[in-house]
Amino acid sequence: xxxxxxxxxxxxxxxxxxxxxxxxxxxxxxxxxxxxxxxxxxxxxxxxxxxxxxxxxxxxxxxxxxxxxxxxxxxxxxxxxxxxxxxxxxxxxxxxxxxxxxxxxxxx
Numbered sequence: 001x002x003x004x005x006x007x008x009x010x011x012x013x014x015x016x017x018x019x020x021x022x023x024x025x026x027x028x029x030x031x032x033x034x035x036x037x038x039x040x041x042x043x044x045x046x047x048x049x050x051x052x053x054x055x056x057x058x059x060x061x062x063x064x065x066x067x068x069x070x071x072x073x074x075x076x077x078x079x080x081x082x083x084x085x086x087x088x089x090x091x092x093x094x095x096x097x098x099x100x101x102x103x104x105x106x107x108x
Contacts (some may be wrong), residue, residue: 004078004089009098012065012090016042026065027058029077030096034069038100038107048073051080060086067092067099069108 015021026043028035035045046054048068058064058081066074066081071094078089092099100107 003082003087004091006093007065007090009092009094009102012067012092013099013102015065016040021065022059022062024057024059025063026067027077028096029066029068029073034096038096038105040067040099043067048077051077055084058086063088063090065090065092068095070097071095 016026021042023042024044026040028039028043028045029048029051030039030045031047032045039045044057046057051058064081064086066077066089068074068077071091074091074095078091081089097107
């Protein structure tokens, strides 16, 4: 059973644009070249394969929004973080492709 919440990209963008999220609350788990192509300035890049070594950078005491390209890797990271005791995790549905589309950018 999933222990995190899915969040629609529009709702996520409202939160991010409203200045309600700190930079360590939006974790982008894509690779560097994907980040270089398109990313949110308010996010922190922690590629999926580095998560186990960088847990200290992910706040355990507040809501965290995990995003990747399409929502698959971020769901896996949410699952992993849940197993490590994190709560209040949110997977951005459709990932950066959906977010970019809402911002008028053709991601892929």
